[in-house]
Amino acid sequence: MAGIADILYVRFRVPDLETEQRFLDDFGMATYLHEGRLFARGTDANPYIYSAEEGEAAFLGLGFEALSEADLERIAAIDGVAIEDIDAPGGGRMARLKDPDGVPVDVVFGIEKPEPLSLPKRQPLNFGDRRLRLGDRVAFDGPAQCVKRLGHCVINVTDFRTSEAWYKDRFGLLTSDEVYMGSEEQVLGAFMRCNRGERYVDHHTLFLVGSGQPEFNHAAFEVADWDTLMLGHDTLRKGGYEHRWGVGKHLLGSQVFDYWKGPHGFTLEHFTDGDLFNEASGSHKAPFEQLLGSHWGPEGSP
Template identity: 35%
Template structure:
C-alpha cells in the first residue's frame, strides 16, 4: 500500500460530513458512496418476511413463545404480527421443507409500484395476502424473490409491555416499589431488520441502492483488503430528515445465499432478558447473547427456532436521518459487540459440516465474488 493511500485511510482525507458520528472511520476518496444518485423508488420499510414450513402447529408454538401475536391462521398459512399498528410481520405457509422465501418491502405511494414495474419490466398485481393491496415481484442479483407492496390492511395496535421505571443516580423515578418483571414471552413490537448472505455482494448492494433507494449506514471490510471494497453493509431506508432504523437490511459476502437472521423489536433490556429466560426454560437454543452491538448499538439476544432459523430480540437501536454518511470499520467477530459474551460459532455460521464444505466448494467454482483471498479473509475475520 502506498504512503498516500495509508495516510488517507489514517484519516487525513475522510469525508468531513461523516463527523465521527458512529464510526472511527469514514470513506476514503473514491470509495463506494453508499447510496444511489437516482434510485428508481425509495422504499420506506420492511413489510413482512415469507417462509415455508411443514409443521404450522410447531411454528405457531414457537411464535407464541418468542413473543409474536397471531394475526391469522388457516390450514395452509400462519400470519404473525407485533403489537404496533401496521401489517403483519411474517407469513409462514405450509410447504414440504423449511425454507425462507423472501422479504416484502413497503412502498411510500401506489405510483411507486408503477414506476418500479416500468423500470424492471415487471407488472403490478393484486397482492395475494390478507387485506389486499398491490405488489411488484422482483428477483435480486442473488436470485432471492423480493416483493414491494402498497396498500392492504393496517392492523390495530395491541397492548404493550410497558418499559420498567428505572432509578438512575440521583434521579429516583421509582419509590416504595420493587422491580419484578414477569417471566413471560417478550412481546414483539415490530419487524426490525433482515440479514442476508450473498456470493455477489457488490452487485446485490448496488441493486438495493439503485432499485429500492436504500442507503448505507455502515460498511465493513476485510483486514488488508479495503482496496477491494466492503464485504458487509448495513442499509437503512431513506426517509429524508426522518430518523429511521440504522439498518433495515444487512448483507455480507459469503459462500451461502439467503437468510441469515431476522430481528424483532421489544420494549427494553428486561423484556429481552425475561423473555430469554422463558425461552430457555422451554428448551429453545440460544445462539448468542445478551449483548450490545457496535453497528446499530442494539441490545440483542439471538435464538434458533425448531427449524433452525435464527431470530433476534432487540431494543434501543440507533436512528439515522439521510444526512449521516456511511461509517467504515474492519470486519471481525470481536467487533460485532461492545459488550456481552464472545460471538458463538453457531451465530457466525462457522460450525464445520459436510454441507458447509460443499457450499464453499460450489462458491469457489462459481461465477461470483468469492475467491480464495476473500474466503481466507472472511475466515480470519470470523476468528479475530
C-alpha cells in the same frame, strides 16, 4: 431517490406449521392461521411481520413497504414486473421482484393496517443520575415478552457489490456501515438503512453479506426494552430452544441483541435500543472484527 418506508415481513416454508407456531408464540408474536398459512404479527399496526406455508424448509423472501403508490409503480417498472393484489390479511397491492440471487423481494402498498395491540404497562427506569420511578414497584403486566415489529433482515449473497447496486437502485437505501476484511478495499458487506430524509430510521433495515453462498442469515425483531428482551430470553431458555448468540450489545448499530434458532433451522433475533440515523448521518467503514465484537457480552456470530 427514496422508495421504501420500512421492511414489513419475512416469508418461510416449514414442514410443521404447528411446531413453528408454538415457537413464534414463545418468541413473543401473536400468531394465527389464514387459509392454510401461518401468520404472525407484533404489537405495531401491521397485520403480519412473518408468514409461513407448509412444505420443505426454505426461506421464501422478504417484503418492503413502498412510500407511495407511485413508488410501487416506479419500482415495478424497473424490472417490468406486474402489480398484483395481495392474497393475505390486510390486502393491498404488490410487485414481486427477484434479487440477483433469485430471492423473492416484495414491494407492497395499501395494506390495511389493524389497530396496534396493547403494550404491557411499564414503569420508568431509575438511573444513577436520574431517579424516575418514585414510590412504585416494578411489575410486569401482560405477556412475558412482546415483539413490536420486524426491524431488519440479513441475507448472505453471492456478490456483494452486485446485490448492493440492485437494492440501492430500486429502493434508495443508504449505507450506514460498510464492513471490510483486512484492507478497506476487501469489502464483505454493508448495513443499509431506508432514506426518509430528515426522519430518523433504524441503523439498518437490510444487511447484505458477501459470503459467496446465497442464503438466509437471520431476521431481527424489535422488543420494547431491556426487561422485555430478558423476559423473552428466559421464556425461550425454559422452552428448550437453541440459543445462538447473546445477550450482548453490538458495536455496529448498538442494539442489545439475543439470537435464537427456531425448530426448522431459521435464526431470529430479539433486539432493543438500536441507533437511529437519518439522511445526514452519513456512512462509515468498519473492520470485520467490529462486526463480531460487542460493547459488552460474548463475541461471535449468529
